[in-house]
Amino acid sequence: MGQGFFIAGTDTGVGKTMVAAAVAAWLRAAGYDVGVMKPIHTGCRHPGTRQPPPDTALLMRAAGVRDPLELVTPYRLRQPLSPLAAARAEGGRIDPRRLRAAYRALADRHEIVLVEGSGGLLVPVTATATMADLIRAWGLIVILVARAGLGTLNHTLLSIEAARRRRLTVGGILLNHTRPPSGSRDPSATGNAALLRELTGLPVIGPLPYVAGLQRRDARAWRRWLTATRGGRARPAGRDSVRRLLDRCGLAPPARR
Ligand SMILES: Nc1ncnc2c1ncn2[C@@H]1O[C@H](COP(=O)(O)OP(=O)(O)OP(=O)(O)O)[C@@H](O)[C@H]1O
Ligand SMILES: [Mg+2]
Numbered sequence: 001m002g003q004g005f006f007i008a009g010t011d012t013g014v015g016k017t018m019v020a021a022a023v024a025a026w027l028r029a030a031g032y033d034v035g036v037m038k039p040i041h042t043g044c045r046h047p048g049t050r051q052p053p054p055d056t057a058l059l060m061r062a063a064g065v066r067d068p069l070e071l072v073t074p075y076r077l078r079q080p081l082s083p084l085a086a087a088r089a090e091g092g093r094i095d096p097r098r099l100r101a102a103y104r105a106l107a108d109r110h111e112i113v114l115v116e117g118s119g120g121l122l123v124p125v126t127a128t129a130t131m132a133d134l135i136r137a138w139g140l141i142v143i144l145v146a147r148a149g150l151g152t153l154n155h156t157l158l159s160i161e162a163a164r165r166r167r168l169t170v171g172g173i174l175l176n177h178t179r180p181p182s183g184s185r186d187p188s189a190t191g192n193a194a195l196l197r198e199l200t201g202l203p204v205i206g207p208l209p210y211v212a213g214l215q216r217r218d219a220r221a222w223r224r225w226l227t228a229t230r231g232g233r234a235r236p237a238g239r240d241s242v243r244r245l246l247d248r249c250g251l252a253p254p255a256r257r
Contacts, residue, residue, distance in 0.1 A: 002035065004103065004113045005171065006140040008131070008163075010147065010155035012119045015176035017055045018214055019145045020116045021062035022226035025219035027112060027246075028064060035110030036063045039099045039134070040118050040125065041073045043080030055116060058215060062222065067109065071102045084124035094125050096134065103138055115140060121162050132166050141171045143245070148175040148207035150188040153195065160200050172245035175206030203245040 007020040017038075024034045036059035044053045052060060056073045060066070069076075075094055077086035087094050106113050117123070121132045121142075135142060142163055146156045156173060163170050175193055193204045211217070211225055 001104070002033075002107045002109075002111045002113050004107055004115055004138060004140040006131075006135045006138075006142050007114060007116045007145060008121050008135075008142050008159065009117065009145045010120055010152070010159050013178065014145050014147050015174075015178055015208070016116050016145050017058055018222070019143070019174050019176065019208075019226070020114045021058050021215075022222035023143070023246075024059065024062040024114055025222045026226055028062075029219070029223060033111045034063045035065055035067060035106040035113040036060060036072060037103060037106055037113060037115045038073050038118075039102070039115065040075040040077065040083040040086075040094060042077045042083060042086040042118060044076045044078055047076040047078050059114070059116060062219060063114070065110075067106060071105050074098055074102045082123050083118050084126060096126065096129055096137070099125075099134065100138060121159055121168075132162065132168060135168050136166055141169045143171050144173045146173060146175055148177045148189045148192065149186045152188075152192055153199075156196055157199065160202070170200075170202060172203035172205065173200070174208060174245075175204065176208045177210040180210050180212070205245055 007016045007023070009016045020036065024036055027034045038055045038059060041053040041055055050069060052069055053073060053076055056069070060072060075083065075087070077083070077090060079086040079089045081089060083094055103113065103115065117131045119131070122130045124130055125134060144156065144159055146152045146159070152175065160170060173196055177189070189207050193206055196202070197204045208225060214225065
């Protein structure tokens with residue numbers, strides 16, 4: 001069975017898909033066979049068709065896989081809601097056993113599986129299970145993606161506390177600039193990474209820069225984005241910190257990278 005990683009966010013729209021795609025591209029270039037999974041995709045325009053929803057399609061492109069949609073994204077729901085609410089809106093419910101069976105099938109096929117969550121750790125999947133419960137049951141290592149700017153300390157520390165209380169293994173944190181730089185300077189962005197390192201004891205990557213049209217670029221551009229950390233006056237420590245994070249997660253990509 002391959003090792004699984006869970007790409008969690010402090011929120012929706014923080015860059016989970018982009019980070020998962022970039023990590024998949026990076027690991028693939030380092031010689032790993034990487035599988036991807038977005039177990040529950042809500043807000044799908046064509047839920048009943050064979051067309052992969054956007055996150056699923058991007059992840060599969062980054063990892064270069066052709067696994068069946070039923071394994072990569074078993075639940076494709078129309079409403080842009082939490083998994084619990086979206087399933088209820090269709091008069092159904094999510095069966096965690098079905099999700100787990102799909103994950104295990106992917107972990108049998110690949111050395112590493114990157115699983116993208118929906119929203120944050122405590123988002124409800126069923127009336128009694130959250131995303132964090134899936135992570136624990138499947139034995140995944142959490143990589144937390146958070147916004148780079150003001151407000152992120154609270155969201156990130158809450159997420160880390162929730163993860164630790166549930167005895168989840170957290171590999172590290174990535175801070176991401178999801179918006180173009182605005183006219184007014186946000187002095188928090190350059191200090192957040194160091195503060196979070198100090199306060200959590202975890203490897204922290206970033207802030208990853210804003211790159212217009214990032215999702216339409218190719219694997220090489222995503223790898224460059226992940227490893228060439230810039231942000232205000234932050235030093236370019238990208239490649240080493242990505243390796244440190246993945247080392248801590250039990251992965252040691254070949255030194256040639
Ligand atoms: N550093 C960045 N530079 C430019 N665009 C970015 C960056 N990070 C994310 N984006 C864009 O912001 C949007 C949200 O990012 P993404 O889809 O990765 O978030 P997410 O956390 O996966 O969201 P969801 O909760 O919907 O799955 C996307 O359009 C993505 O391309
Ligand atoms: Mg996403």
